[in-house]
């Protein structure tokens with residue numbers, strides 16, 4: 001594994017570094033210690049062309065001003081919490097009266113401490129951050145680490161740990177948007193998506209779960225066998241910003257027949273939120289063109305959103321005296 005660390009820029013007087021890990025196949029994983037953002041993943045298509053398969057920017061400034069969480073580690077809690085309320089705790093309200101993605105300045109906007117790790121068949125970067133008691137309203141000093149490994153076989157392994165000194169909430173995710181066509185040549189509509197999920201969480205007009213977990217069978221939400229995303233969007237023109245409850249092997253597979261590239265995601269998390277970017281119309285550029293609908297798809301492994309208001313969802317309350325661990329693995333294939 002070839003490993004490089006270079007200065008990427010400065011944020012609030014702190015140095016931001018980019019780590020570039022290149023494996024024996026010439027496949028590349030890039031990340032920065034601002035937001036623990038994955039800035040690029042370059043893997044071969046069936047013709048051997050090594051190209052980038054995630055959305056990102058070239059410059060730190062763009063991540064700071066424009067990013068819809070491209071590649072970022074989101075926390076303390078991904079997704080929405082109704083009215084920012086957790087029993088008598090009031091969290092920041094940054095989407096109307098609701099709380100989203102940990103508040104207006106969250107994990108994705110911090111410069112993390114970072115260090116390289118080299119192992120026999122993989123290399124990685126461990127990022128560490130302490131979120132102080134009261135951060136965005138959350139109780140407890142929370143210590144988080146996020147490790148991204150890149151293996152010689154082109155697997156990205158993500159391990160997250162957390163420790164707190166008071167009862168608090170934790171439900172992190174990584175918000176990478178995939179586009180397997182390579183360097184965003186095409187939209188993701190000709191990709192297929194398969195999700196091991198029998199149930200999805202119904203959401204209301206504010207994109208908050210109603211608490212109902214509904215069967216995917218015979219609905220637009222049925223991805224139990226690989227489904228073309230164009231067909232899925234025709235079934236559901238408003239697109240997907242949808243939590244799916246994972247079952248069985250809990251795999252999520254995205255595939256692009258034209259390039260031959262695939263990614264299989266395996267996780268110990270309860271759910272995946274699929275965000276299809278439908279309706280996104282932004283002024284900033286990604287790979288030289290304006291960000292718009294279906295230039296990428298975010299597949300966010302996490303516990304079901306707004307769990308604090310739905311006792312049937314897996315608890316996201318964490319207690320002092322324990323180390324909590326979460327893992328998700330992304331295997332790239334051709």
Ligand code: G6D
Pocket residue numbers: 068069079207241273275298300
């Ligand atoms: C998340 O579910 C949300 C979306 O609604 C939001 O727009 C995006 O993050 C930036 O996936």
